[in-house]
Amino acid sequence: MRTIALIKRILLQILRDKRTLALLFIAPLLILTLMDLVFNGKTVNPVLGIENGKKQIIQSLKEADIVVKNYEGVSNTDEVMLKYDLDGLLEVKGEKATLTLLNDNPTVAKNLEMKVRQIFNKRAQLQLLDTNNIQRKQLQDAIIQTKYVYGSSDTELFDTFSPMLVGFFVFFFVFLISGIGLLNERTTGTLERLMATPIKRGEIVAAYLIGYGLLAFLQTIVIVLFAIYVLDIVLVGSIWNVILINVIVALVALSLGILLSSFANSEFQMVQFIPLVIVPQIFFSGIFSIEGMVDWLQVFAKFMPLYYAADALKGVMYKGLSLSDISQNLYILLAFAAVFIVCNLFALKKYRKL
Numbered sequence: 001m002r003t004i005a006l007i008k009r010i011l012l013q014i015l016r017d018k019r020t021l022a023l024l025f026i027a028p029l030l031i032l033t034l035m036d037l038v039f040n041g042k043t044v045n046p047v048l049g050i051e052n053g054k055k056q057i058i059q060s061l062k063e064a065d066i067v068v069k070n071y072e073g074v075s076n077t078d079e080v081m082l083k084y085d086l087d088g089l090l091e092v093k094g095e096k097a098t099l100t101l102l103n104d105n106p107t108v109a110k111n112l113e114m115k116v117r118q119i120f121n122k123r124a125q126l127q128l129l130d131t132n133n134i135q136r137k138q139l140q141d142a143i144i145q146t147k148y149v150y151g152s153s154d155t156e157l158f159d160t161f162s163p164m165l166v167g168f169f170v171f172f173f174v175f176l177i178s179g180i181g182l183l184n185e186r187t188t189g190t191l192e193r194l195m196a197t198p199i200k201r202g203e204i205v206a207a208y209l210i211g212y213g214l215l216a217f218l219q220t221i222v223i224v225l226f227a228i229y230v231l232d233i234v235l236v237g238s239i240w241n242v243i244l245i246n247v248i249v250a251l252v253a254l255s256l257g258i259l260l261s262s263f264a265n266s267e268f269q270m271v272q273f274i275p276l277v278i279v280p281q282i283f284f285s286g287i288f289s290i291e292g293m294v295d296w297l298q299v300f301a302k303f304m305p306l307y308y309a310a311d312a313l314k315g316v317m318y319k320g321l322s323l324s325d326i327s328q329n330l331y332i333l334l335a336f337a338a339v340f341i342v343c344n345l346f347a348l349k350k351y352r353k354l
Contacts, residue, residue: 027275037297038283044291046087046112049080053092057119064115078149088112100147106155113146120144150319161287162233163317164310168285170223170246171253171306172278174216179257179270182208205344208258216250236320245316245326248333249309255340262347285310305336
């Protein structure tokens, strides 16, 4: 009987918590819907620029589901590829060709290289039965020379999204620690006693941001240094730029965590924000192809802080971009933080109106 009474109390407690009931059913449906939209998105064909290409080659490339764009007088291959957002650029000289791959996504780059080589193999009749694999590989290398804008032939897919994971873990743990930390202040009555003093809301928000910010800063330094020097995650650009980006990411997570903690009454409710706030950002951080999503979902992705954080980190760590190249992403992240901080000021009104 005591067990039944306890079960009854637990069920009644959950039924009274409307937010828990809503999240219990809505959150899984939301995540499943996002997964369906992400994994069942449209197929994005690689875009290949070509110089001095014959009609037969161009036609064969199009038949292989490659979007082909013609260019004349290319003087700077890398500049043209970045300007026109090309996955590769094929420069044909007689029977030989040079294929330059952006290698922004190694999977796309290797798929594009394979298709181009297959087309040239057929033209050169390299599929003869009396040609062994070693000779065929030598003939392929002689016909097509491959270059890379980013990375090399040894680059793996993990190298491109490992910088995004660094930013994600900084965001996630700072969000969780700051949110639960302030929530603990409220549940123990510390915040209410503090609000009874003449202190202003802005001073409270600033104090929590600076206090937890110092801890977030140290945590960020440890995560970045461990990822680069222990896990040997790829780093082409400056480590100081990586630290700066992650500090700004931590500031966004800190202000967001403090804001959402104002709407939670327990640690359990704070954790419930994870599937609604944290998990969706994983899908829009660049780990999954955003270009393959439906148009409205691509627009939705731009309202996610991690979308800009991941782009900045990948730019510095994998592409070697400078601070000026990623400045727009940093400004947007700072704007997110500013909005969340202002919202924190209004959220404290329900504890005391000054």
